[in-house]
Amino acid sequence: MSLSLMQRCIEECGRCHDLCLQAIAHCLRKGGRHAEPSHITTLLDCAEMCATSVNVMLRESPRHRRTCELCAEVCDACAKSCAGFHDDDEMRRCEAECHRCAELCREMSRNG
Amino acid sequence: MSLSLMQRCIEECGRCHDLCLQAIAHCLRKGGRHAEPSHITTLLDCAEMCATSVNVMLRESPRHRRTCELCAEVCDACAKSCAGFHDDDEMRRCEAECHRCAELCREMSRNG
Amino acid sequence: MSLSLMQRCIEECGRCHDLCLQAIAHCLRKGGRHAEPSHITTLLDCAEMCATSVNVMLRESPRHRRTCELCAEVCDACAKSCAGFHDDDEMRRCEAECHRCAELCREMSRNG
Amino acid sequence: MSLSLMQRCIEECGRCHDLCLQAIAHCLRKGGRHAEPSHITTLLDCAEMCATSVNVMLRESPRHRRTCELCAEVCDACAKSCAGFHDDDEMRRCEAECHRCAELCREMSRNG
Numbered sequence: 179m180s181l182s183l184m185q186r187c188i189e190e191c192g193r194c195h196d197l198c199l200q201a202i203a204h205c206l207r208k209g210g211r212h213a214e215p216s217h218i219t220t221l222l223d224c225a226e227m228c229a230t231s232v233n234v235m236l237r238e239s240p241r242h243r244r245t246c247e248l249c250a251e252v253c254d255a256c257a258k259s260c261a262g263f264h265d266d267d268e269m270r271r272c273e274a275e276c277h278r279c280a281e282l283c284r285e286m287s288r289n290g
Numbered sequence: 291m292s293l294s295l296m297q298r299c300i301e302e303c304g305r306c307h308d309l310c311l312q313a314i315a316h317c318l319r320k321g322g323r324h325a326e327p328s329h330i331t332t333l334l335d336c337a338e339m340c341a342t343s344v345n346v347m348l349r350e351s352p353r354h355r356r357t358c359e360l361c362a363e364v365c366d367a368c369a370k371s372c373a374g375f376h377d378d379d380e381m382r383r384c385e386a387e388c389h390r391c392a393e394l395c396r397e398m399s400r401n402g
Numbered sequence: 403m404s405l406s407l408m409q410r411c412i413e414e415c416g417r418c419h420d421l422c423l424q425a426i427a428h429c430l431r432k433g434g435r436h437a438e439p440s441h442i443t444t445l446l447d448c449a450e451m452c453a454t455s456v457n458v459m460l461r462e463s464p465r466h467r468r469t470c471e472l473c474a475e476v477c478d479a480c481a482k483s484c485a486g487f488h489d490d491d492e493m494r495r496c497e498a499e500c501h502r503c504a505e506l507c508r509e510m511s512r513n514g
Numbered sequence: 515m516s517l518s519l520m521q522r523c524i525e526e527c528g529r530c531h532d533l534c535l536q537a538i539a540h541c542l543r544k545g546g547r548h549a550e551p552s553h554i555t556t557l558l559d560c561a562e563m564c565a566t567s568v569n570v571m572l573r574e575s576p577r578h579r580r581t582c583e584l585c586a587e588v589c590d591a592c593a594k595s596c597a598g599f600h601d602d603d604e605m606r607r608c609e610a611e612c613h614r615c616a617e618l619c620r621e622m623s624r625n626g
Contacts, residue, residue, distance in 0.1 A: 192528060199572035206327040213325045215318035219461050227469075229565065230454050236535035237443050241476060245451075248472050252465060304416060311460035331573050339581075341453065342566050348423035349555050353588060357563075360584050364577060430551035437549045439542035 187246065187286045188235050194253060194279035195228035201260070201272040212266075217259050224256035224276065231283065247287035253280035299358065299398045300347050306365060306391035307340035313372070313384040324378075329371050336368035336388065343395065359399035365392035411470065411510045412459050418477060418503035419452035425484070425496040436490075441483050448480035448500065455507065471511035477504035523582065523622045524571050530589060530615035531564035537596070537608040548602075553595050560592035560612065567619065583623035589616035 198221045205212035205221070231249040235242045257276035263269035310333045317324035317333070343361040347354045369388035375381035422445045429436035429445070455473040459466045481500035487493035534557045541548035541557070567585040571578045593612035599605035 188532070192532070196524070196528070196568070196572055199569060203327065203331070203572070203574045206325065206330055209325065213318065213321065215315065215462075216464075218318055218330075219315070219463050222461060223458055223463050223465055226454055226457060230450055232532070233450060233535060234447060236532055236539070237446060238439075238539045239443050239447050240440075241447055241479065244472060244475060248468060251468060255465065300420070304420070308412070308416070308456070308460055311457060315460070315462045327574075328576075331575050334573060335570055335575050335577055338566055338569060342562055344420070345423060345562060346559060348420055348427070349558060350427045350551075351555050351559050352552075353559055353591065356584060356587065360580060363580065367577065427551065427555070430549065430554055433549065437542065437545065439539065442542055442554075443539070 183282075183286060184235055184242075184290055187282045187290065188232055190279045190282045191228040191232045191235075191249065194275050195225045195232070197272050197275045198222075198225040198228070198256065201268060204268045208266075212263065212269075217262075220252075220256050220259040221272075224252050227252040228279065235286075243287045243290055246283040246290060250280045250283035250287060253277075253283060295394075295398060296347055296354075296402055299394045299402065300344055302391045302394045303340040303344045303347075303361065306387050307337045307344070309384050309387045310334075310337040310340070310368065313380060316380045320378075324375065324381075329374075332364075332368050332371040333384075336364050339364040340391065347398075355399045355402055358395040358402060362392045362395035362399060365389075365395060407506075407510060407514055408459055408466070411506045411514065412456055414503045414506045415452040415456045415459075415473065418499050419449045419456070421496050421499045422446075422449040422452070422480065425492060428492045432490075436487065436493075441486075444476075444480050444483040445496075448476050451476040452503065459510075467511045467514055470507040470514060474504045474507035474511060477501075477507060519618075519622060519626055520571055520578075523618045523626065524568055526615045526618045527564040527568045527571075527585065530611050531561045531568070533608050533611045534558075534561040534564070534592065537604060540604045544602075548599065548605075553598075556588075556592050556595040557608075560588050563588040564615065571622075579623045579626055582619040582626065586616045586619035586623060589613070589619060 202218060202221050205218060227249045231245045234245045253276040257273045257280065260269045260273035260276065314330060314333045317330060339361045343357045346357045365388045369385045369392065372381045372385035372388065426442060426445050429442060451473045455469045458469045477500045481497045481504065484493045484497035484500065538554060538557050541554060563585045567581045570581045589612045593609045593616065596605045596609035596612065
């Protein structure tokens with residue numbers, strides 16, 4: 179296992195968690211389509227799964243590949259949900275972050 | 291410290307956490323005033339502080355009085371936020387639960 | 403989706419979370435083999451994955467089948483870890499609870 | 515409220531959370547006095563309160579001063595617990611981080 183891959187994954191999941199929580203505050207303020215249940219729920223799921231993934235890695239648990247695998251899936255779903263708001267800079271940033279986090283979590287789940 | 295008071299407080303905080311998360315799903319579905327940022331944020335804060343309070347008690351930590359004290363405050367704020375929706379049964383249930391949880395957390399913070 | 407299966411799963415995951423956290427306090431007190439890193443880490447992973455699983459279900463998220471599937475795996479690992487302490491009542495209770503929770507989470511991941 | 519103070523506090527709490535979880539893995543490996551219940555419990559409390567504090571700030575909740583105030587207290591307790599291991603570099607790093615986080619959280623609770 180490469181320590182630097184894991185270190186990068188911990189940092190990426192941390193950033194993704196933070197961005198998703200900030201995105202929720204933004205989306206609730208905007209209201210309308212931004213505050214639809216499925217979008218907010220997906221952002222909450224993504225923030226929570228990123229936090230769980232970070233904690234499992236920091237605990238040096240042998241289960242980190244499986245939690246990273248699921249985290250990648252949830253990040254994919256969140257990127258897709260954010261992609262529905264092309265004219266919103268904050269949603270585009272969140273989409274890009276979720277993509278990066280999904281990529282790294284997938285790599286961790288295979289080679290971490 | 292009375293074990294039964296702590297046991298009741300753990301259960302009450304668990305119930306309050308669950309009801310607040312269910313209330314969020316309900317409020318996002320209803321939309322409009324139900325989905326205002328301050329209301330959803332308060333419900334999220336309450337669910338999280340209840341979970342933290344439960345975990346600190348289950349760890350038998352000497353800090354449980356302080357976390358229960360803050361949890362009572364957050365539950366009070368959440369009860370007040372829910373009280374703004376008198377014609378909504380789910381909000382009334384959540385308000386009542388937050389009141390009960392605040393009372394028990396306050397008792398724990400003083401005598402637990 | 404059967405609501406009652408989900409309701410039972412939420413309750414079971416909540417109970418399993420609580421029992422795992424109490425088991426950690428117990429194991430740290432006992433020390434020695436009880437406090438080995440792999441055992442405590444597994445108990446912490448199980449408590450956290452149960453909490454995540456509960457939250458995803460309470461949010462009525464479409465991802466609950468996937469989180470329940472992973473939760474079942476982590477509960478299996480925790481039951482196995484607790485099974486190494488046959489002469490300890492608290493470990494036996496935790497093992498039994500993890501088994502029940504794993505069963506219900508598996509059912510949710512297939513039919514929930 | 516100064517955004518940069520809050521941003522720094524979010525980052526500091528995130529670092530403190532991560533370091534405390536890594537410290538737990540380290541302490542359980544070392545065993546003996548490092549794995550005493552009160553020390554591990556304090557590290558777990560600190561990691562959890564830091565996470566709660568981060569989440570409340572990221573949600574832009576008006577309750578962030580109160581959660582930061584309690585977070586500072588828990589960080590103080592954790593720094594004190596780590597200070598009992600002067601010959602251990604990882605404990606010294608954790609102690610220093612908890613001090614920094616406590617300072618910043620206290621500043622947030624007064625001026626944030």
